[in-house]
Amino acid sequence: xxxxxxxxxxxxxxxxxxxxxxxxxxxxxxxxxxxxxxxxxxxxxxxxxxxxxxxxxxxxxxxxxxxxxxxxxxxxxxxxxxxxxxxxxxxxxxxxxxxxxxxxxxxxxxxxxxxxxxxxxxxxxxxxxxxxxxxxxxxxxxxxxxxxxxxxxxxxxxxxxxxxxxxxxxxxxxxxxxxxxxxxxxxxxxxxxxxxxxxxxxxxxxxxxxxxxxxxxxxxxxxxxxxxxxxxxxxxxxxxxxxxxxxxxxxxxxxxxxxxxxxxxxxxxxxxxxxxxxxxxxxxxxxxxxxxxxxxxxxxxxxxxxxxxxxxxxxxxxxxxxxxxxxxxxxxxxxxxxxxxxxxxxxxxxxxxxxxxxxxxxxxxxxxxxxxxxxxxxxxxxxxxxxxxxxxxxxxxxxxxxxxxxxxxxxxxxxxxxxxxxxxxxxxxxxxxxxxxxxxxxxxxxxxxxxxxxxx
Amino acid sequence: xxxxxxxxxxxxxxxxxxxxxxxxxxxxxxxxxxxxxxxxxxxxxxxxxxxxxxxxxxxxxxxxxxxxxxxxxxxxxxxxxxxxxxxxxxxxxxxxxxxxxxxxxxxxxxxxxxxxxxxxxxxxxxxxxxxxxxxxxxxxxxxxxxxxxxxxxxxxxxxxxxxxxxxxxxxxxxxxxxxxxxxxxxxxxxxxxxxxxxxxxxxxxxxxxxxxxxxxxxxxxxxxxxxxxxxxxxxxxxxxxxxxxxxxxxxxxxxxxxxxxxxxxxxxxxxxxxxxxxxxxxxxxxxxxxxxxxxxxxxxxxxxxxxxxxxxxxxxxxxxxxxxxxxxxxxxxxxxxxxxxxxxxxxxxxxxxxxxxxxxxxxxxxxxxxxxxxxxxxxxxxxxxxxxxxxxxxxxxxxxxxxxxxxxxxxxxxxxxxxxxxxxxxxxxxxxxxxxxxxxxxxxxxxxxxxxxxxx
Numbered sequence: 001x002x003x004x005x006x007x008x009x010x011x012x013x014x015x016x017x018x019x020x021x022x023x024x025x026x027x028x029x030x031x032x033x034x035x036x037x038x039x040x041x042x043x044x045x046x047x048x049x050x051x052x053x054x055x056x057x058x059x060x061x062x063x064x065x066x067x068x069x070x071x072x073x074x075x076x077x078x079x080x081x082x083x084x085x086x087x088x089x090x091x092x093x094x095x096x097x098x099x100x101x102x103x104x105x106x107x108x109x110x111x112x113x114x115x116x117x118x119x120x121x122x123x124x125x126x127x128x129x130x131x132x133x134x135x136x137x138x139x140x141x142x143x144x145x146x147x148x149x150x151x152x153x154x155x156x157x158x159x160x161x162x163x164x165x166x167x168x169x170x171x172x173x174x175x176x177x178x179x180x181x182x183x184x185x186x187x188x189x190x191x192x193x194x195x196x197x198x199x200x201x202x203x204x205x206x207x208x209x210x211x212x213x214x215x216x217x218x219x220x221x222x223x224x225x226x227x228x229x230x231x232x233x234x235x236x237x238x239x240x241x242x243x244x245x246x247x248x249x250x251x252x253x254x255x256x257x258x259x260x261x262x263x264x265x266x267x268x269x270x271x272x273x274x275x276x277x278x279x280x281x282x283x284x285x286x287x288x289x290x291x292x293x294x295x296x297x298x299x300x301x302x303x304x305x306x307x308x309x310x311x312x313x314x315x316x317x318x319x320x321x322x323x324x325x326x327x328x329x330x331x332x333x334x335x336x337x338x339x340x341x342x343x344x345x346x347x348x349x350x351x352x353x354x355x356x357x358x359x360x361x362x363x364x365x366x367x368x369x370x371x372x373x374x375x376x377x378x379x380x381x382x383x384x385x386x387x388x389x390x391x392x393x394x395x396x397x398x399x400x401x402x403x404x405x406x407x408x409x410x411x412x413x414x415x416x417x418x419x420x421x422x423x424x425x426x427x428x429x430x431x432x433x434x435x436x437x438x439x440x441x442x443x444x445x446x447x448x449x450x451x452x453x454x455x456x
Numbered sequence: 457x458x459x460x461x462x463x464x465x466x467x468x469x470x471x472x473x474x475x476x477x478x479x480x481x482x483x484x485x486x487x488x489x490x491x492x493x494x495x496x497x498x499x500x501x502x503x504x505x506x507x508x509x510x511x512x513x514x515x516x517x518x519x520x521x522x523x524x525x526x527x528x529x530x531x532x533x534x535x536x537x538x539x540x541x542x543x544x545x546x547x548x549x550x551x552x553x554x555x556x557x558x559x560x561x562x563x564x565x566x567x568x569x570x571x572x573x574x575x576x577x578x579x580x581x582x583x584x585x586x587x588x589x590x591x592x593x594x595x596x597x598x599x600x601x602x603x604x605x606x607x608x609x610x611x612x613x614x615x616x617x618x619x620x621x622x623x624x625x626x627x628x629x630x631x632x633x634x635x636x637x638x639x640x641x642x643x644x645x646x647x648x649x650x651x652x653x654x655x656x657x658x659x660x661x662x663x664x665x666x667x668x669x670x671x672x673x674x675x676x677x678x679x680x681x682x683x684x685x686x687x688x689x690x691x692x693x694x695x696x697x698x699x700x701x702x703x704x705x706x707x708x709x710x711x712x713x714x715x716x717x718x719x720x721x722x723x724x725x726x727x728x729x730x731x732x733x734x735x736x737x738x739x740x741x742x743x744x745x746x747x748x749x750x751x752x753x754x755x756x757x758x759x760x761x762x763x764x765x766x767x768x769x770x771x772x773x774x775x776x777x778x779x780x781x782x783x784x785x786x787x788x789x790x791x792x793x794x795x796x797x798x799x800x801x802x803x804x805x806x807x808x809x810x811x812x813x814x815x816x817x818x819x820x821x822x823x824x825x826x827x828x829x830x831x832x833x834x835x836x837x838x839x840x841x842x843x844x845x846x847x848x849x850x851x852x853x854x855x856x857x858x859x860x861x862x863x864x865x866x867x868x869x870x871x872x873x874x875x876x877x878x879x880x881x882x883x884x885x886x887x888x889x890x891x892x893x894x895x896x897x898x899x900x901x902x903x904x905x906x907x908x909x910x911x912x
Contacts (some may be wrong), residue, residue, distance in 0.1 A: 004786045005507065005569040008553050011500030015573070016580070019496040035846040037823045037853030040475040044467035045555075045585060046521075046601055051461065065502075066524040068551050070589040073803055074543040085538060087530040095524050097464050099501075110469055113461040117471070119870045121856055129501060133526040143500055156856030158835055165843070280836055281843060318830070332461045367493045379614055380736055387737060390491040396831065397493030399614035400577055414575045438503070 010134070010142030017364055021350065022145075024363045025174065026127055029147050029344055032170045036162060038125040038149045043106040044314060045129070046097040053098070055105045055331065063133045065142075066095040099131040103148045104341070106330070111152055112332035119155030120337075139317075148322075152329070157270060160304045160324065161277035163342050167320060168286040168310055170344065175358050177285040178311035179319070184294035184409050185271055186301050186323075188254065191264015192240065192292070195257065196233030198224075205229060206295035209240075213293065217241050240292060247275050250290045270303060302326040306342055310352045320350045362397030369396040369419045370412045372405065382423050385433065385448055392452050412438055419455050466590070466598030473820055477806065479603075481630065482583055482821045485603050485800055491792050492618060493604045494581040499562040501585070502553045510553070511561045511787065519588045521598075522551040533819045555587040559604045560784070560797070567608055568788035576609030576793075590650070595773075595803060606797030608785070613726060616760045616780065617733035623764055623776060624742040626800065631814050633741040634767035640750035641727055642757050642779075644710065646750070648696065648721015651713065652689030654680075661685060662751035665696075669749065673697050697747060703731050706746045726759060758782040762798055766808045775804045825852040825875045825911050826868045828861065838879050841889065841904055848908050868894055875911050 007013060014022065030040075046067055053061055067382045068394050074082070077093045084090075100106055103126045111118060127147045137143055149166070151159050164181055189209075193202045204227040208220050215223075221234050241256050251272055258264030271290065278288050286308075294305050296318075303324030310316040322342030329337045353359050369389060371382040382398050389396040399408045412420050422434040432445045435454060446454060461470060469479065480854045486496075502523055509517055530538070531548045540546075556562055559582045567574065574720055583603045605622070607615050620637055627635045645665075647660045660683040662721060664676050671679075677690050693711050699706050707728055713719030726744065734744050742764075750761050752774075759780030766772040778798030809815050825845060828837040838854050845852040855864045868876050878890040888901045891910060 005565040006504060007500050007507075007565075007569075008502060008504055011502065013500070013570065014498040015570070016495035016497060019498055023496070034821050035849065036849050037851055039472035039822060041472060042470040044463050045470070045587070046464060047466065048462060048464055048601075051463075057463060062526070065526070067555075068522040068524050069548065070518070070521070072543045074541050074546065077541075082729060084715070085530050087528045090530065091524065109461040109463075113463075114469065114471070119867060123853070131501070143502075143902055151856070158839070158854060158856050161839070163853075169846070277836060277839070281839055284789075301518075332807040365490050366495060373614075380733060383614070383617070383733070383737055390625070391493065395491050395493055397579070398618075400607070400610040400614050411575060456863075 008142070009116045010136030010140075012141060012143070016366065019441040020366075021359050022346065024359065025346060025349055025353070026145075026147070028173045028435065029170050030125070032166060032173060033125040033149050034054055036123075036149075036169075038123045039108060041107075041124045041126055042128060043100070043103075043126070046099050047106060047109065049092065049096055049098045051109050052101055052105060056437055060101060064101050065099040065131045066091060069094055069096055087280050100128070101132060102130050103128060103146045103343075104150070105331075107148070107150060108328045109332055111337065112329050112334045115334060121151050122153055123149070123151045125149040139351065141347065145188075145346045147346055148341055149342040149343075150339055152337050152339040155326075157273050157304075157340045158277070159340050160270075160274045161281070163273065163306065163322065163340065164278050164283070164286075164288055165281060167306075167342065168283040171308075172284040174349070174353065176311065176349075176352065176356070177288045178313075180309045181286050181288050182291040182294050182307045182309065183271065183274065183288060184291055185267035185303055185307045186365075187263045187267025187270065187303065188258070188292060188307060189295060190268075191258045191261035191267055192237070194261045194264065196229065196236045197265065198229045198233055201227060201229055203299070209293050210295045212241070243292060247288065247290050251275070254292070258407065267303075274304070279322060296321055296323075300325055304340065310348070311356075314352050314355055316348055316352055319345045319352060321345075360412050362403055365395065365396050366415065367395045368419055370408070370415075370417045371396070371398045371421045371423065372408050373399040373402045374422075374424050375402045378423050378425075380427050382421070385421070385423070385451070388448060389452060389455065392456065393451065394455055396455075408424065421451070464598070466592035466596075468597065468599070472822065476820045476822075477809075477815050478802065480603075480815065481802060481805055481809070482603070484629045485626050486581070486583065488622060488629060489581040489605050492579075492605075492622050494579045497563070497566060497580045497582055499556070499559075499566055499582070502555050503562060503565065505548065505552055505554045506837060507565050509558055510562060512557060516557060519590055520557050521555040521587045521589055522547060522554065523553040525550055525552055545901075555583070557588060558586050559584060559602045559799075560606075561715075561787075563604070563606060565788055567793065568785050568790045568834045571790060577607050578609055579605070579607045583607040592801050595807065596734050597803065601802045603800040603802055604797055605799075606795055608793050608795040611782075611794045613729050613760075614732045614733070616726075616794050617737070619762065619778065619796065620730065620734050620742075620744055621737060621739070623762075623798065624739040627764075628740040630805070630809065632767065632805075632808065632812070634769075635742045636765045637739075637742050637744050638747040638750050638763045639727065639730065639744060640747055640761045640763065641723035641759055642761060643719045643723030643726070643759065644714070644748060645751060647714045647717035647723055648693070650717045650720065652685065652692045652793075653743065654685045654689055657683060657685055659755070665749050666751045668697070699748060703744065703746050706748075707731070711798055712746070724757075730760070752777055752779075756781055760796065766804070767812075770808050770811055772804055772808055775801045775808060821851065822871065823851045823853050825850065825877055826864070826871075826873045827852070827854045827877045829855040829858045830878075831858045832879050834879050834881075834884065837884050838877070841877070841879070841907070844904060845908060845911065847910065850908065850911055852911075877907065 007434040052064055057323050073094045128145055129145050133141050167181050189206050193205050198205050208223040212220050224234055243253055254268050294307055301323035306321055307318045310319050324340040326338045328339050372417035373379050386396045418438055420436045433451050435446050436443045496716045508520055553818045585599055585601050587599050603906055604852045623637050645662050648653050649661050654661050662678040668676050699709055710724050750763055757779035761779040763774045764776035766775050780796040784795050829835050874894055876892045889907050891902050892899045
């Protein structure tokens with residue numbers, strides 16, 4: 001009967017310390033979201049399959065977890081189809097629901113479904129798990145949490161400005177100094193492609209450019225040539241590879257490079273607007289950096305593109321990203337609703353805070369006081385004090401059994417409970433509590449009020 | 457292309473107000489859990505099927521949502537088995553994972569899997585969604601949240617005492633006065649069955665007795681007779697039907713009725729212990745009531761059984777329940793670990809608080825101040841003030857577009873934002889802010905410090 005228990009690969013159990021640390025990150029992000037006027041929504045863990053399928057490309061479709069229909073699900077499958085024994089073909093006949101793959105598509109569905117109840121512009125945040133049947137590896141899980149904030153219903157660039165501020169506010173609140181908020185604009189990438197005569201190869205072009213950091217200039221050029229971009233065009237890219245200096249200096253170079261592209265210049269203007277705003281408002285701990293190679297989710301974004309890098313002292317990919325998408329809800333029949341949003345990578349932020357030891361000591365809201373149990377009379381007496389401690393907001397508990405003193409003290413030690421209270425006959429007789437500081441070893445007799453204020 | 461968006465039946469979208477109200481309940485329960493020394497864990501949304509299957513009876517097995525294997529899942533199905541086209545038989549070949557059905561079995565699995573890292577007694581709480589393929593109906597959903605607290609590793613009855621206190625503390629904190637915490641003990645039910653000569657019919661006996669409230673004494677007796685319980689036995693039940701008076705009076709009657717059953721008397725003794733403890737410690741707003749007909753989850757509980765009823769003014773089933781189970785982890789190979797736990801019914805508590813209008817007005821943490829947008833210069837100026845407001849913890853925002861004044865004011869009204877700030881040229885020139893109270897209509901010119909303190 002007994003099974004050796006385990007959990008599916010790519011999933012995780014979280015112990016109390018891990019949950020407390022995750023809640024600390026969630027809570028910090030949530031607080032900033034709310035001061036910025038974002039409001040929470042939640043959507044179901046599973047959606048109708050047609051809501052999700054086809055929204056993330058073929059690879060995405062494969063990675064979506066499908067839920068088997070209930071009851072005699074094979075009964076409804078056509079015999080001829082069944083006889084083919086083809087997994088791909090049969091899936092939609094035996095599965096009508098699928099687990100959430102990200103928070104953006106369900107949000108788009110939500111906006112369209114509830115458009116008559118929503119007052120636009122609508123600023124929502126959402127912090128829920130998502131599931132992907134990806135091959136698990138270090139830092140990549142099959143169940144993980146996303147934390148998104150989006151505004152839909154306005155094209156105002158002030159929102160981009162505010163998202164830069166918001167990133168800065170969150171990482172400042174997490175004491176994570178020195179993150180870099182990289183920004184680009186799809187219109188700039190489109191403009192460059194236009195200038196070098198590769199309008200029709202925008203994706204190939206950006207995919208190659210995106211690798212500049214990793215593979216270097218020569219290999220990027222080779223890849224572009226391989227994709228059919230002409231040498232004359234690639235030659236025109238030269239100034240891009242050497243783009244440097246301040247945000248303003250780079251903006252000026254881009255104005256030169258893109259002087260013949262209306263779209264490109266529009267992108268530059270947008271970046272300039274955002275940078276001027278941030279210059280005036282100031283950032284607390286983060287740096288805003290123009291990165292023309294940044295292209296994440298290009299198929300999707302239409303304006304600004306964001307990506308946040310951890311401080312250089314830590315080896316970690318991006319810890320956040322986002323951008324502007326001009327027609328997300330179109331897939332569900334609501335046209336011309338512009339949106340812009342950002343996301344926080346909870347798991348990576350966790351790893352960064354862990355590595356830099358930035359979790360506050362107080363994050364673990366474990367028990368502050370353990371009352372030693374000397375028997376039923378003492379226990380009942382102790383519970384009356386414990387009741388008062390709890391009413392004062394102090395996490396306190398009674399060891400449930402009148403076990404040997406040593407065992408109970410060991411229990412307090414193993415759980416790193418900082419205070420232990422001993423109440424025996426003599427304490428009860430004189431209405432005092434023997435309070436032991438488990439770190440210093442100090443021991444003193446105190447009354448209840450003193451006990452509360454000492455522990456607090 | 458456009459799809460009419462919808463969500464699967466039995467699931468829900470939660471809008472900002474609903475999320476805020478749910479978070480208020482979660483947060484209140486969580487705070488009490490923590491002052492009582494419980495610590496949070498989280499388990500994956502899906503478990504290996506063998507972890508869940510067979511743990512909830514045949515009906516449970518049917519109601520568990522199964523996840524289809526990824527990739528070419530049919531390829532691994534034996535041809536002969538496939539040819540049968542039998543849904544029940546094929547399921548385990550095409551699905552290896554299933555969605556969490558409750559929090560108790562995953563907790564048992566967690567305890568066994570991590571037994572070497574856990575310091576016992578282990579007090580954990582868990583607040584996560586669960587999924588059941590039940591027929592949806594009013595108040596019953598296919599995705600809903602459970603909030604559980606359990607202690608494993610001690611048989612001490614002080615834990616039962618503390619759970620009664622905990623229920624009282626949570627409902628007091630929620631301002632829900634007048635809940636009834638009903639308590640019974642499996643040993644009493646077993647003792648009664650023994651006394652009336654129906655030891656082998658314990659389940660039939662308790663199922664019938666459980667209906668006393670609904671169908672009345674005569675029908676209960678008929679049902680017992682129908683199940684083969686002898687008339688002479690049923691006659692001995694008479695004192696049970698008329699059991700009344702205080703907790704102590706009922707305890708005394710039970711001592712008489714159960715005088716020949718060792719197990720029954722043990723149950724009475726346990727109840728007495730708990731009641732004496734609660735008598736001394738006192739409850740703030742709840743009432744502890746002995747209910748010998750209470751039998752929920754009998755197959756499972758071995759000692760105390762709890763159920764919480766909403767105040768009588770509200771039509772609602774139980775809003776919480778729990779009990780003692782002596783060998784939960786045995787199914788995963790860890791014997792003799794006693795546990796006791798309780799659960800809160802979030803959805804029903806939500807409905808009760810809504811009906812009695814007990815949600816605090818402050819629950820909705822929506823925006824406090826909207827700055828009207830008069831153009832880019834004014835917007836940037838406003839954002840500098842907004843930055844200060846946010847740093848003071850005030851939820852503030854700028855209307856993103858320089859739309860018509862009326863449209864912006866309407867936006868504030870529709871979102872019930874209590875304050876609007878107008879900053880035009882003249883305000884900028886004299887460093888003041890025109891603050892409009894949207895409820896009273898009052899309008900005044902203030903400086904930034906005044907603005908912050910007035911809005912706060």
